[in-house]
Structure formats: C-alpha cells, structure tokens
Amino acid sequence: MNTIQEEIHDQMSRRNFLSSASLGLGATALASLLPKDSLGSDGIIGKPHFAPKAKRVIYLLQSGAPSQLELFDYKPMLEKMFGQDLPESVRKGQRLTGMTAGQSRFPLAASYYKFNQYGKSRMWISELLPYTQKVVDELCFIRSMHTEAINHDPAVTFIQTGSQQGGRPSMGSWVSWGLGSENQNLPAFVVLLSKARGGDQPLYAKLWGNGFLPSTHQGVVFRSGGDPVFYLNNPSGISKTSRRRMLDYLAKLQQDQYKQVLDPEINNRMSQYEMAYRMQTSVPETLDIKNEPDYIFKMYGEDARKQGTFAANALLARKLVEKGVKFVQLYHQGWDQHGNLPNDIKIMTKSVDQASAALIMDLKQRGLLDETLVIWGGEFGRGSYSQGKLTKENYGRDHHPRCYTIWMAGAGIKKAYIHGETDDFSYNITKDPVHVHDLQATIMHLLGIDHEQLTFKFQGRRYRLTDVAGEVVKPILA
Secondary structure, X not given: OOHHHHHHHHOOOHHHHHHHHHOHHHHHHHHHHOXXXXXXXXXXXXXXXXXXXXXXXXXXXXXXXXXXXXXXXXXXXXXXXXXXXXXXXXXXXXXXXXXXXXXXXXXXXXXXXXXXXXXXXXXXXXXXXXXXXXXHHHEEEEEEEEOOOOOHHHHHHHHHHOOOOOOOOOHHHHHHHHXXXXXXXXXXXXXXXXXXXXXXXXXXXXXHOOOOOOHHHOOEEOOOOOOOOOOOOOOOOOOHHHHHXXXXXXXXXXXXXXXXXXXXXXXXXXXXXXXXXXXXXXXXXXXXXXXXXXXXXXXXXXXHHOOOOHHHHHHHHHHHHHOOOOEEEEEEEOOOOOOOHHHHHHHXXXXXXXXXXXXXXXXXXXXXXXXXXXXXXXXXXXXOEOOOOOOOOOOOOOEEOOOEEEEEEEOOEOOOEEEOEEOOOOOOEEEOOEEHHHHHHHHHHHOOOOOOOOOEEEOOEEEOOOOOOOOOOHHHEO
C-alpha cells in the first residue's frame, strides 16, 4: 500500500465507518445526483425553468462608474444653471461620500461634450460615442438604475454577487451552476480584464468567485500574453500522454477517497483537473485571433490586435460565446473621474466605443445577437454637481448611487427603447426605477431561470443571487 492509499485508509475513523455504513443508500442516491460526466456539463436545474430568450451573456462592466451625464442622460437644465448650487429641494439631504460631504457649495456642472439625436429612434447620445451612435437602434437604455452602495468596492460587489459583502457567488457562477456548460472543453464562466488608464479602483477575485457554490463554477480568468490560464500547460518534461496517465491514476485515488469521506469537493477537484486537460487544446485555439479577417480588425479597431485591450477582449468575448461559453464577464477599469473628467472620460470612451458597437454588429452578422444578451454599464453613476473647483473646461463628479444609465442589447430585449426617467439634474429617478436586484432577476429570466427558484442552502439558510428582492423588468422585454 503506497503513502497516498495509507493516508486514505487512515481517514477511516470509527465515525467515518459508522457514517459510511448507515449512509450506504444515501451515497448511492448522491452518486445519481452527480454530473453525468466529469466536467459537470449538466446544470443543477437540468433544463431552464422556462424557454430562454438568451443562451449566453456578455457583460461589459465598466469599473469605476461612467458618468451618465457625459454619455447618455442629456440634461439641458445643467447648461442653464451652470455654476449655480444644486437646489436643496433636489438633494433632500441625501448621503454623500466623504470626498464631497465637506463642500460648502454644490455647483452644477453641465457636460463639456455635446449631445445630439441619432438613429430612427432619435435617441440622445454624446459626441464622445460616435460608434455607439451608429448602433443606437439596437440598444435598450435603462436610465433609472439605482443601487444601495455609495463606494466602489461594495457597489461593484453588489452588482456582481447580489451582496455588498464578499463571499457570495458571482452572477456567472450562479448561471454556471444552474445551467451548466455547452462546451465540455471550455469553462461555462470566463473572465477578461482590461484597463485604459492607471490609478483606478482595483478588482478582486471575489467578484468572479464561486462563494459557497461548488468550486467548478468559479470564473476562469483568461489573461493576456504568456499563459492565458495559470498552470494550464504541462511542466517541463511532462508529456500529454504522461499527464493523461497521471490524471487517470489520480482519479482512481480520488474515487477511493470520495467513497470514504463523501466530500463532493473531491469530485469538483477532479472536474477541474479534467477541464484543464481539455483546455490545453481548446484555449489556445479559441484565443488565437491571428486568422481573423482584416475587416474584423477594422470593425473592432486596431487595438483589437493588442492583447489585453478592451477591443481585443470584446473580440475574444464574441469568439467565446461562439464556442458555447455561457457567461463572459469583461471588466474594464479606468472610469473613476473625481477630477479632470473631460480629459479622462475622453480617453475611456475612445478605448471602448468602437469595440462595443462592433461587438453588437459582429454578433448580429453571425446570427448570434438574437441568442446573446449584451450588458454595458458600471456600478453606479456620477453626481450633477462638481467635485472641487468648477470651470467649463474642467471639473470632477463624485459617486452617485441614486440614478445612472446602462444599456442592454440582444436576446429578448426591446430595441431602440428607453426605460425610466430622471429629473432635470439626473439626480433622482422620476419614473420606473430599476434596482440592481431587478436587473439581476431580469438577466436570469432571459436565460430561462426563475431567480426565486435557483437557491442554495448554506449555513441553515437558502441563498439566491437576488437575496430577498428583485422583480423582472418586463417593459424592456421584447
């Protein structure tokens, strides 16, 4: 008996023996509930609760909170009242961050950039977004988003996991656990990271973590350059054949251990080993964009040729959903503009505008947009008054959770539609508010999931992505 087998044998304590003996039938039943194959390609609900409109999701999260006032929510009143204080009747003593709570004045700042109407829908869009202007009739804008968090870390954690505290499963993990994977050679949940400028809010692995769900459902980060996935390649001197033999032998040992201790994480670990083995072939092939035709790079922009840019990741997102990846989460950092906003937001929009529009057009021309849901937006919005000194050419904006704008497109979403309204200052919502949990419930609904039924019992309580809230936003559904 070798060392590993001896260790397994030693774990057979009196308690484990009695448990195994008394739960023999239970173990048989548990085996019938395990995934049909080692990759866990079947989701926990077997099939969607109802017919889905979307098969896949691409979430373009703009980390740092883009200003709706410079991009999507045109407010002429700010031009008329430029430099005047935000009326107290509008602010109503609402909570501010520590960065502006001490200001003696709250001077209104009009956008430095001009707006105009575009498309058959005549939607107002900023001059900062010339490519988005061209696809505006494919988009659904929600101008009445609001959240509970006022600072970045809890806000981005909230919109990704349904809780302001870390430790809950990411939305992509819930989808992976519920629906499983369409491609046995790629993860169901993939994460891509990019940034256009430095010094912005950091991102943490908790945002794409599996929380209390089985570890096979955590997001897999595809990195730019070098090895796209850590520890994917074989070590020096190890061939693919020898790795296969090692995995087969390890699987036998793990099966022996599972029979003794009935820990499902043992099966999860083997699933991850097997997935990594298959990804050795599938990932390099999927991430290879050299064979993309020139017209694709012209569509996405020349940045698409540079690994790690938003444009390159947007193109990869299309390739991933084309291969059957269920949930692609793209994080783009750099949107936190408390000062020098006119200059910095120009850098940011230039980094995302062309590629975001190209993604919509590319999915559409391939017949994928009707089954792919695309979401674009940040964790909260920006205030209508200036943080610090105000001039027409330079100002900053503080965090604003009371209202902000996102857009959605694709599977099951109305085209050329605006949902919700804000006041003349884009400070308060005046019609059809949409909470973060409502957005999450709607995304799950489009995937064929009843958000109230997809629950996981942990520490004596049943959890779900939307906690104890969330209503599907039916008016935006096609």
